[in-house]
Amino acid sequence: MNISRPARISGMLASLVVVGGLLACSGDDGTDADATTTTTAAATGTVTRTVTDTVTDTPPPGTDNPDNPGDGDNPGTEDPAPPPQGPPEDTMPGPGTQLDITEVRAGTHDGYDRIVLEMDGTGTPGSVLRLTENPSADGSGFPVEYTGEQALTIAVHGITYNGVEPSVSGIPAGSVASVKAMGAFEGTQLIVIGLTDGDITLDDISATTLDSPTRLVIDIRR
Known part of the structure; x- marks a missing residue:
């Protein structure tokens, strides 16, 4: 009588439970991510899990100082770099301004x-x-x-x-x-x-x- 089959089936079921738990924890939260795959050897087989490294954008430092325009270095603020050469050109407003x-x-x-x-x-x-x-x-x-x-x-x-x-x-x-x-x-x-x-x-x-x-x-x- 072969008694090893139930133990093998039990080990496979345990592996499936582990995989299911890991997949449930890696749900899509809408963030940009880099995924790496790690393979772990188990006594009953091979379990593959995905480790997710969340990537977040860090805004650049600095804010525009209204008392000293040009202190900030965020996009769209007044950059303190040397100004362009003059003289200024006469310009017309855009349509519907x-x-x-x-x-x-x-x-x-x-x-x-x-x-x-x-x-x-x-x-x-x-x-x-x-x-x-x-x-x-x-x-x-x-x-x-x-x-x-x-x-x-x-x-x-x-x-x-x-x-x-x-x-x-x-x-x-x-x-x-x-x-x-x-x-x-x-x-x-x-x-x-x-x-x-x-x-x-x-x-x-x-x-x-x-x-x-x-x-x-x-x-x-x-």
């Missing part, structure tokens, strides 16, 4: 100063930058007072008419002495920046549009 300037902030960096116009809404703004000693308001033509040797005017196109008044922070900063936001007129809002240096030219200034959120970044080399 409806934006409000919600914040104007400034910061100083090694060799240049930065002004950031943050916006809320949809689309891509257009802009026209000019240097003048006698800025005037759109529509009325009234003179605009500012602090400094000359003014940098930033006409932002694609603006709504809801009268949002942007907050201002980080002023003064380096060559930036004052900021004044005028009311929107026919889809354009004028931002007047007072500069302490009367020798700055448009060749020293660059303008870049960023998104998430929408921002117009003005860099002034000194």
Whole structure:
């Protein structure tokens, strides 16, 4: 009489229980994973189990500091790298653009100063930058007072008419002495920046549009 068969069957059943338990613990949780296979020798046969190493994305360090734009190194924030060469080009807004300037902030960096116009809404703004000693308001033509040797005017196109008044922070900063936001007129809002240096030219200034959120970044080399 052969008595080894029940023991062998019992060993096989135990192996199946182990495999079932391991598979139940490795359920799909929606994460990216690398799978490695490990083979374990047992007295009754071979048991194969899957070991899952979960892969998670770690966000890069750094956040954008609203009082000193450019401190952050996350994608989409104002990078503190040297600004591109000027002069800034005149640009038109994208189709259907409806934006409000919600914040104007400034910061100083090694060799240049930065002004950031943050916006809320949809689309891509257009802009026209000019240097003048006698800025005037759109529509009325009234003179605009500012602090400094000359003014940098930033006409932002694609603006709504809801009268949002942007907050201002980080002023003064380096060559930036004052900021004044005028009311929107026919889809354009004028931002007047007072500069302490009367020798700055448009060749020293660059303008870049960023998104998430929408921002117009003005860099002034000194």
